[in-house]
Amino acid sequence: MLVTPPGAALLMFFVLPLIAMLLFSFREGTFSPEREMFTLRHVVHFLEGRDVQRLLWESALTSAVISTIAVTLAYPLAYYLAFGARERRNILLLLVLLPAMTSYLLRVMAWKIILGSEGLLNTFLIWTGVTAEGFTGLLHNRNAVIVTLVYVWVPFAALPIFASLMRIDTRLFEGAADLGARPWETFGLITLPLSLPGIAGAFLFVFVPTLGEWVTPMLVGGTEGVMFGNIIQDTFTRGLNWPLGSVMSLAMISLTVVLLGVPVVVYRSFRKVRTRVA
Amino acid sequence: MHAHSTRSTLGRLLITLGCVITVLLVLAVAGCGDDASTVTTAAQEGLQDNSGDGKSLTLLDWGGYDTPEFRGDWDTEHPDVKLNWVFANEDSEMYAKMQSGFQNDLVRPVWTKIYADQGLVQPIDTSKITNWGSIPKKMTDHVTYDGKVYFVPTAWGLSSILVRTDKVTTMPKSWADLWNPEYKGHVSIFDSGELGFVVAAKVLGFDPTNTTEDQRAQIKQKLLELKPNLKNYWSDSVALDQEIAAGDVWIAAGAWTTSLISASTNNIPVEYITPTEGVFAWMGGLGVSSTTKNYDLALEFIDSYVSTKAQAAVGNAWGLGVANNDALPLLDPATVTLLKLDAMGTLDSLEFLPPVTDDLRTAYTEIWTEVKAAQ
Secondary structure, eight states: OTTSHHHHHHIIIIIHHHHHHHHHTTBSOSSSTTTTSBOOHHHHHHHHOHHHHHHHHHHHHHHHHHHHHHHHHHHHHHHIIIIIOGGGHHHHHHHHHGGGGSOHHHHHHHHHHHHSTTSHHHHHHHHHTSOSSOOGGGSSSHHHHHHHHHHHHHHHHHHHHHHHHHTSOTHHHHHHHHTTOOHHHHIIIIIHHHTHHHHHHHHHHHHHHHHTOOHHHHHHOTTTTOOHHHHHHHHHHTSOOHHHHHHHHHHHHHHHHHHHHHHHHHHHHHHHHHHHHO | OHHHHHHHHHHHHHHHHHHHHHHHHHHHHHHGGGHHHHHHHHHHHTOSOOOSOSSEEEEEEETTTTOGGGGTTHHHHOTTOEEEEEEESSHHHHHHHHHTTOOOSEEOOSOHHHHHHTTOEEOOOGGGOTTGGGSOHHHHHHTEETTEEOOEEEEEEEEEEEEETTTOSSOOOSGGGGGOGGGTTOEEEESOHHHHHHHHHHHHTOOTTSOOHHHHHHHHHHHHHHGGGEEEEEOOHHHHHHHHHHTSOSEEEEEOHHHHHHHHHTTOOEEEEOOTTOOEEEEEEEEEETTOSOHHHHHHHHHHHTSHHHHHHHHHHHOOEESOGGGGGGSOHHHHHHHTOOHHHHHHHOEEOOOOOHHHHHHHHHHHHHHHHOO
């Protein structure tokens, strides 16, 4: 397995860097003369830092919220693409993916323009008379981060859902209709359960990258929207503390594995139970 | 069955072999880190090395400093020397690059002392810098360590507080006023642990270069108390200018003179105040790498950069403080008035940010990280 090209690629680009990071976590320093020394002090430092640990947990919650909203918004989009679009499907698919082909930074900056206190949204609200002065609290907080990241990730979340919906045999719908099922019953009992792998995939697809996000929090998050990625970035670049940064990165990876591993284990044991019962 | 078990044994053998190779590779890669120290030690013996061909110079610099006017007559005097510019956005980036063994001839940091401490730059033979005498003593003192000069100052700039006069009811007069609850949610501070640390230390009456652990805890607490007033941390001065223009940010702490110029040009009512604790100033200088092979050529370049003509160009283009006193009469009077840049008076009242040492850097980064993470 390891001598095949995919195996070698996995080894080189995934396993090796992880092991390097693991070894780095136990180093004394980055550039100091004693940097090669083995030490646990960075691990201890991280384990003692209550605020940073809490931030990791809160970032995971924020990512979960972002993923849930993104998947919820992406589902109708994917549904229409799969069953409603017909001849125009390819063009619509292209339109959905078009924002993803523009610069990520531009899309984030666009939200700064929209949410700013003299931005598009506030100008519109003042013009329609909803508010006299506009809301200053739209930008530079956690909500701005959530809104921006949902916007960025909805096109990507739509794809796995779309793929799993396309795999559903449409004869099942006919069969259900013949047996007297109403449209929402068909949806709830057939479409939704069968598209669950797509939903799970979409959730994962959004959750993992957003957990490590730091550019969007930096641009639109203010002080409240700071996420764990910002702390890692600060530690590596300004702090020049690569060992501590490695510890933090591994902590984040471990949390992700645990958070995502638990549902998988539960799902597998659930399936075993069901098969046994059946 | 027989064939199957042979394959699985082979498979297991390959996997074990793969793991061993992986670990060996990783250890080799991780061990490569001491290249930098070997280079530095060897370099200590090879100072003032002129064995290079004199055909090119590599500079590690901030963006924009490669403007031709900023180097005076260099291009006409040395047409055959190729200049390779490598840019970094921050001091820490430059420092990390050089520590990782990057081969350059010149570097222009603000964190001057730490390079000298770590042996990354070598002493400068000031007899070879014709313009050395025109540089004010206050600046040359800042780059002289243990009696040796390690950098040639090339520019200085201010780091103060920029205020939207039409948005605030009470004008702030000091760094301590940043904590005034009246400005809740409208203060933006430079995203640098260094500035936060120094400001809080000054406000509490401590010496930033010499703090006890208890004092550092107080500094951290003071910074935590600032958080409710903060709108965000700024790291990009252009983004800051936009936020000041939009009225989201009323008070920009640690703002540079470029923000003042930008706001004034766009007719936004602002004032760049002089806090009672003092304005901070940063100073950048050119240093010669310990591993350069073109020592004399590097010094000639530095000399061109601090020539009267070149310094006047820098001052007029960016409103930065100049290092060469002879360039002062050549500065655009409007810039001088706007920045109150009238020579010695201003320079004497300035306080350069303390030289960054490794201990100071670790201390303030840790505090800043914890302040940012706290909710």
